[in-house]
Amino acid sequence: MFVSMWCITGFSPADGETDLVSCRRWDDPKISALSMDGDFLIGGIFSFHSQASSENKTMSFRELRNARAMEFAIHEINNRTDLLPGITLGFQIHDSCSEVPMAVKVAFQFANGMDAFFNDTDSCSKSAAAAVPALVGESASTPSMSMTRMLGLFGIPQVIVSCTTCHFATCACLSDKRQYPAFFRTIPSDHHQAAALAKLVKYFGWTWIGAVRSDTDYGNYGMAAFLKAAQEEGICVEYSESYYRTQPRSKLERVANVIRRSTARVVVAFLHSWDVLFLWQELLRKPLPPLQWIGSEGWIIQSDINRCIGCGGPIGFGVPRSVIPGLREFLLDLSPAQALKSPLLTEFWESSFSCSLTGSSGGARKCNGSEDIRALQNTYTDTSQPRESNLVYKATYAIAHAIHGVICNDTQCDKSILDQLKRVNFTTKNGYQVSFDANGDPVAAYELINWQVNKDGYLNFVTVGHYDSSRPRGQELSLNGVIIWVPRSVCSESCPAGTRKAVQKGKPVCCFDCIPCAEGEISNKTDSLNCMPCPPEFWPNTQQDICLPKPVEFLSWDDTLSIILTVFSIAGAIVAVSVAAVFYKHRASPIVRANNSELSFLLLFSLTLCFLCSLTFIGQPSEWSCMLRHTAFGITFVLCISCVLGKTIVVLMAFRATLPGSNAMKWFGPPQQRLSVLTFTLIQVLICTLWLAISPPLPFKNLKQYKERIILECALGSAIGFWAVLGYIGFLALLCFILAFLARKLPDNFNEAKFITFSMLIFCAVWVTFIPAYVSSPGKFTVAVEIFAILASSFGLFISIFAPKCFIIMFRPEQNTKKHLMVFSKSLSQMSRLAPPTPCAFLFWFVHVPLFWFCNSPLIDCT
Numbered sequence: 001m002f003v004s005m006w007c008i009t010g011f012s013p014a015d016g017e018t019d020l021v022s023c024r025r026w027d028d029p030k031i032s033a034l035s036m037d038g039d040f041l042i043g044g045i046f047s048f049h050s051q052a053s054s055e056n057k058t059m060s061f062r063e064l065r066n067a068r069a070m071e072f073a074i075h076e077i078n079n080r081t082d083l084l085p086g087i088t089l090g091f092q093i094h095d096s097c098s099e100v101p102m103a104v105k106v107a108f109q110f111a112n113g114m115d116a117f118f119n120d121t122d123s124c125s126k127s128a129a130a131a132v133p134a135l136v137g138e139s140a141s142t143p144s145m146s147m148t149r150m151l152g153l154f155g156i157p158q159v160i161v162s163c164t165t166c167h168f169a170t171c172a173c174l175s176d177k178r179q180y181p182a183f184f185r186t187i188p189s190d191h192h193q194a195a196a197l198a199k200l201v202k203y204f205g206w207t208w209i210g211a212v213r214s215d216t217d218y219g220n221y222g223m224a225a226f227l228k229a230a231q232e233e234g235i236c237v238e239y240s241e242s243y244y245r246t247q248p249r250s251k252l253e254r255v256a257n258v259i260r261r262s263t264a265r266v267v268v269a270f271l272h273s274w275d276v277l278f279l280w281q282e283l284l285r286k287p288l289p290p291l292q293w294i295g296s297e298g299w300i301i302q303s304d305i306n307r308c309i310g311c312g313g314p315i316g317f318g319v320p321r322s323v324i325p326g327l328r329e330f331l332l333d334l335s336p337a338q339a340l341k342s343p344l345l346t347e348f349w350e351s352s353f354s355c356s357l358t359g360s361s362g363g364a365r366k367c368n369g370s371e372d373i374r375a376l377q378n379t380y381t382d383t384s385q386p387r388e389s390n391l392v393y394k395a396t397y398a399i400a401h402a403i404h405g406v407i408c409n410d411t412q413c414d415k416s417i418l419d420q421l422k423r424v425n426f427t428t429k430n431g432y433q434v435s436f437d438a439n440g441d442p443v444a445a446y447e448l449i450n451w452q453v454n455k456d457g458y459l460n461f462v463t464v465g466h467y468d469s470s471r472p473r474g475q476e477l478s479l480n481g482v483i484i485w486v487p488r489s490v491c492s493e494s495c496p497a498g499t500r501k502a503v504q505k506g507k508p509v510c511c512f513d514c515i516p517c518a519e520g521e522i523s524n525k526t527d528s529l530n531c532m533p534c535p536p537e538f539w540p541n542t543q544q545d546i547c548l549p550k551p552v553e554f555l556s557w558d559d560t561l562s563i564i565l566t567v568f569s570i571a572g573a574i575v576a577v578s579v580a581a582v583f584y585k586h587r588a589s590p591i592v593r594a595n596n597s598e599l600s601f602l603l604l605f606s607l608t609l610c611f612l613c614s615l616t617f618i619g620q621p622s623e624w625s626c627m628l629r630h631t632a633f634g635i636t637f638v639l640c641i642s643c644v645l646g647k648t649i650v651v652l653m654a655f656r657a658t659l660p661g662s663n664a665m666k667w668f669g670p671p672q673q674r675l676s677v678l679t680f681t682l683i684q685v686l687i688c689t690l691w692l693a694i695s696p697p698l699p700f701k702n703l704k705q706y707k708e709r710i711i712l713e714c715a716l717g718s719a720i721g722f723w724a725v726l727g728y729i730g731f732l733a734l735l736c737f738i739l740a741f742l743a744r745k746l747p748d749n750f751n752e753a754k755f756i757t758f759s760m761l762i763f764c765a766v767w768v769t770f771i772p773a774y775v776s777s778p779g780k781f782t783v784a785v786e787i788f789a790i791l792a793s794s795f796g797l798f799i800s801i802f803a804p805k806c807f808i809i810m811f812r813p814e815q816n817t818k819k820h821l822m823v824f825s826k827s828l829s830q831m832s833r834l835a836p837p838t839p840c841a842f843l844f845w846f847v848h849v850p851l852f853w854f855c856n857s858p859l860i861d862c863t
Contacts, residue, residue, distance in 0.1 A: 030094060030106060033344040034067060036074070038090025042399055043110045043135030044070050045103060048095040048344060059351055061380035062388065064344070065331065067093050069389035070136055072330045073396035076429075084404050092132065095344070107151055110135055133417045134159065134399045136392060151182055157402075157418045159184045159395040182418055184440040186391040186398070187319060188469075190218075190296075192444030194225035196317050196467040197268060197294060199477050200448070202233040206266045206292075207510045207527075208491040210259060211237050212279065213270040214298075215244040222270040222296060234527065236491065236510030238264045243271075245278050256282045259291070265489040266292045273299040292487050300449050301387070301461055313484035317446035317467060319387040322430050327393075328383040332373055352376055394434050398424050401434075444469035448477075452484050494526045497545035501529055517544045520707060537701070539708045552701075554712040555618050555780040555787075562618045565787050572611035572794060579802050580604040586809050590817055599650070599673060603643035603801070609636040610794040614787045621699040626714035630697055631688040633790060634725035635681065638732060640797065641763075642680035645736040646673045648756050684728055691721030713783070730767070736760050755801050762796030 033048060046063045074089045092110075096103040110132045134157045151157075201209060211227065213219035219242065227237060239262060241255045256279065259267060269276060276299045295316030336357055339345040346357055355367040373381070383389070398421060405420035425435040436442060448465030464481030495501050495514035500523055502515045517523055517531035522540045524532075534540055538547035555562050580601060583592055592600070613636050616629035650673065700715035716722045737760035770789040777785045808815050 030102075030109060032092040033095045034071060034091070034093040034342055036071070036090045038074075038078075038088040040087065040403055041090045041092055041132045042070075042074065042396065043106075043132035044091060044093035045096050045106055045135065045137055046093065047098040049097045059347055061348065061352075061378050064348055065380045065383075065386070066389050066392045068331055069324065069327060069386070069392045070396050072324070072327055073393050074400075075330075076326070077397070077400045083400060084407070087403075087407070089400060089403075111151065111156060132156070133403065134421070136395045136399070157182045157184055157399075157421050159186060159398055159421070180440075184395075184398070184421055184436055186394045186434070186442055188444035188446070189439075189441050190222040191225050192441075192469055193296060193317055193446065194222060195229045195469075196444065196446055196477070197226055197296070198229035198233045198235065199467070200315070200317075201230065201235055201266065201268065201294065203477055203479075204486055205494065206489045207235055207494075208264045208489050209235060209237055209266040209268055209294075210262050210264045211240040211268045211270075212255065212259070213240070213242050214272045214275045215242040215247065216272070218272070218298065219270045219275075226268060226270065234510075234529075236508045238262050238508075243275060243279065245272075245275050252278060252282050255279065256285075259283065260286065260288060263491075265290065265487045266294060268294040269299070270296045271299055273302040275299075276302075290485075290487060292485060292489070295449075297446070313451050315448060315450045315464070315483060318449045318461075319391065320432075320445055320447045320466075321384075321387050321463075322390040322432060323383065324386060324390060324393055324430055327386065327389065328381075331381065331383065334373055336367055336369060336371070348380065352378065352380070390430070390432070393430075394428055394432060397426070397428055398434050398436075401426055448479065450481070450483050495523075495528065496526055497522075497524055497528070498543045499523060499528070500531045501527055522547055536703050537710060550703075550708065550710045552710045552712050553780050554620055555783045557619055559780070561780075561784050565784065565791065566615065566618060568791050569611050569614045569787075572791060572798070573608045576604050576608040576611060576798060579798075579806055580608075582806060582809055589809065591805050591808055598670060599643050599647050599677075600802075602677065603640060603647070603797075606636055606640035606643055607794055607798050610640055610790060614790045617783050617787050617790075621712055621714045623698055626697040626699055627692055629714065630722065630725065631692065634688055634729065635684050637729050637790075637793075638684035639677070639681045640794075641729065641732040641736055642677040644756055644759065644797065644801070645680070645732060645739070646677050648736055648739045649673075649676070680732060684725065687721070687724050687728060691718055691725065694718055695721065697722075711780075733760055733763055733767075737764060755804065759797045759800035762800060763793045766793045766796060 033046075034044075044067060046067045048059055048063050048067070050058065050060075070093065071091060074091050077083055078088055094106040094109075096106060135151075136159050209230075211223060213223035223240065223242075227240065230237060239258050241258055243252055243255050260283070269279075271279070276295075293314035293316075295314050297316070297318050300314065300316030301318040334345065334349075336349060339349040340357055349367070349371070350356055350364070352373075353367060353371040354364065355371065356364040357367050359366045399417070401424045402417045402420035405423065406415045406417060422436060422438075422440075425433070427433045434442065444467070446467040447463045448467065450462050450464045451459050452462045454460050462481060464483050465477065465479035467477050469476055491508065491511040492504075492513070495512070499514040499516050501512040503509050504511045504513060517540070520540065521531035521533050522544050523530070524545050531544075534547035537550055539550045540546070541548050557563075557566075583597065583600060583604070586592055587597055609632070613629070613632040616625055616632055619625065695718035697714045697717045700713055702711035702713055705711050736756065740756035740760055766789055770785065
């Protein structure tokens with residue numbers, strides 16, 4: 001039955017070569033059911049009949065509608081000026097009769113051409129020119145595969161469409177270009193349908209399902225793809241059963257019992273339409289729990305099985321329906337005269353109206369012309385949901401665009417239609433985009449169909465959503481309608497955000513417990529398998545479903561504590577400047593001159609800087625503020641203590657100068673005093689310079705001290721530099737304290753050593769207590785403790801040294817004389833002799849000296 005050729009050859013003994021004489025076909029060519037001449041012919045193969053030889057064979061009106069949809073598309077293309085201008089397309093449409101031999105015979109005929117003989121002096125291996133450059137192919141399973149393998153050898157592309165009763169054209173195996181190099185299809189692969197079904201199940205939160213499939217290539221391949229996609233989506237399958245309608249009834253009963261006993265309330269069915277019907281009939285024999293059926297395109301839009309009772313509202317994906325403008329008018333524009341031109345149309349007319357156009361049909365009445373095709377109600381005239389016809393329409397246009405691509409300036413380009421089909425990308429008249437990927441598959445697009453009962457009690461196919469694989473990931477599925485009957489089917493309830501799933505021991509992965517995320521971790525979606533740690537600078541909220549930026553903590557200017565410290569800092573600087581002004585105004589008075597006025601002014605200046613340097617510790621740490629705060633603190637305090645040390649040395653030198661023959665003051669006069677202060681300060685400046693040059697302090701986000709917030713502080717940089725600065729300050733303070741302590745019992749005129757002793761005692765006490773307070777203070781209070789230590793030590797120096805003198809200058813001017821100064825010194829000397837040189841004595845001095853001055857005031861009664 002194959003349409004091929006046999007060759008008559010001749011042998012020449014002279015040269016030992018075989019000469020080809022002619023090739024002749026083995027069989028007569030099959031007459032096309034529908035045809036039209038043109039510059040290019042597009043082939044078409046449809047299953048108009050179920051058998052090739054049968055007196056009672058029936059015609060498929062649906063297939064006739066699909067074939068005429070191809071004819072309509074070709075007429076539409078021929079009337080266009082932008083597509084194939086000046087070129088007429090024709091067609092040859094054949095009937096495969098749903099048989100593999102017939103389909104292969106037609107395929108050979110398309111490949112060999114229509115000539116009965118073919119002569120070639122070279123070889124018989126080259127056949128005649130192909131009758132068609134491409135064809136819209138058979139959609140049934142075996143014929144489709146057989147034709148595709150054969151036509152691929154000749155480079156003739158086959159664009160497969162699908163019908164509701166022929167499912168194998170959706171098989172993912174047909175995407176293998178090694179076996180099917182010339183295969184294209186306008187219906188998506190089952191690979192996409194399986195992914196869509198898995199996303200649908202995931203969308204409704206069904207994590208505990210059952211699966212049933214037809215025991216055929218369609219069902220096995222499709223279910224395998226679905227199970228893989230379901231596993232990736234975290235869906236558990238309680239059972240997976242297979243069945244085919246020709247298998248023993250015991251197999252059907254076993255499958256039905258598995259479904260009844262199952263706890264899953266959702267069943268995904270990759271079945272043929274008749275397999276679904278048999279299974280439902282068996283299930284209804286006994287009580288059945290409520291089930292939600294998820295159907296593949298093989299049965300979800302089958303009108304002949306929508307009589308299921310108690311099956312809820314099945315949902316599934318079908319090929320998108322589309323109204324093709326002008327198709328209905330074209331189909332109905334058929335008169336008896338036109339029908340007589342084609343045996344296929346004649347058969348349609350006579351079958352539809354039960355009459356005979358030719359008058360040769362025995363027993364049938366003759367058609368009288370009163371037949372109205374518009375009054376027919378069958379699948380030929382039903383264009384409300386022409387799903388398959390739309391696929392044929394797109395396939396025809398795809399071939400036309402491919403032919404258009406190989407024609408350049410009325411000449412044939414060095415390209416093939418097969419190559420051009422791989423590149424087509426256009427939008428049809430009814431708004432559908434057509435293109436093929438590397439496997440010859442289109443973009444996967446489905447309608448989500450739900451069976452719903454109308455007011456009359458009949459089931460309707462209602463479109464409630466769409467699936468488009470070209471959309472961004474996670475947005476492929478969209479719902480736009482009300483779905484009837486959507487139960488819950490889970491083994492364990494979903495874990496909310498902020499928890500993770502922990503599989504129960506010995507149970508499937510969909511049976512789990514919900515465990516709260518650990519500290520510092522979140523899960524921002526339901527049913528999360530793992531909790532994610534927050535980045536270092538983030539921390540979970542209370543629900544542990546989102547990472548929030550950690551609050552950054554530092555001593556800001558608008559903080560209440562900062563305001564208080566700023567007020568004290570500025571007040572201290574103002575008071576120091578005011579005292580300097582008072583001292584300058586009374587610079588000739590005995591009390592100012594007796595206490596080394598030059599060092600006093602320099603000390604007041606350094607104290608002012610000490611008060612102000614605390615301000616550099618407030619505010620958000622920056623690169624310049626971090627370097628300034630420690631260096632300014634170190635230098636100003638060294639300058640301050642250098643002045644105090646200078647005053648102490650002056651007291652000691654002055655005492656030695658009163659001894660007979662001593663010239664000590666000559667070696668420590670004003671120039672030497674200034675030089676000593678400058679030298680001590682320059683040493684600290686050198687230490688700070690080296691610190692800043694080698695490893696300066698810089699802003700640092702401390703993420704370790706507290707988990708839930710960030711401490712913005714100044715890193716020390718070089719720890720050696722930092723401790724060198726503090727150590728040098730401590731060394732000078734200790735030296736000053738020792739000298740002042742040794743000079744506390746000098747003659748009365750030089751009693752300032754006692755005040756210096758008190759000031760150094762306070763200074764050392766403050767900084768000794770600062771260390772544990774600094775270490776134990778949290779966050780921004782660490783900086784506040786440091787500022788407090790600076791202010792406390794500054795105020796301690798200022799009050800101990802300058803408060804008594806200012807009191808005399810401002811409130812006891814009559815005592816600002818040399819005589820009163822001697823009396824005050826004598827009183828202080830007597831008080832010092834009463835208290836032993838112990839730490840308690842220092843406290844005694846610190847309390848009683850201010851009290852002495854206040855008791856001598858006429859405004860205060862100490863009695």
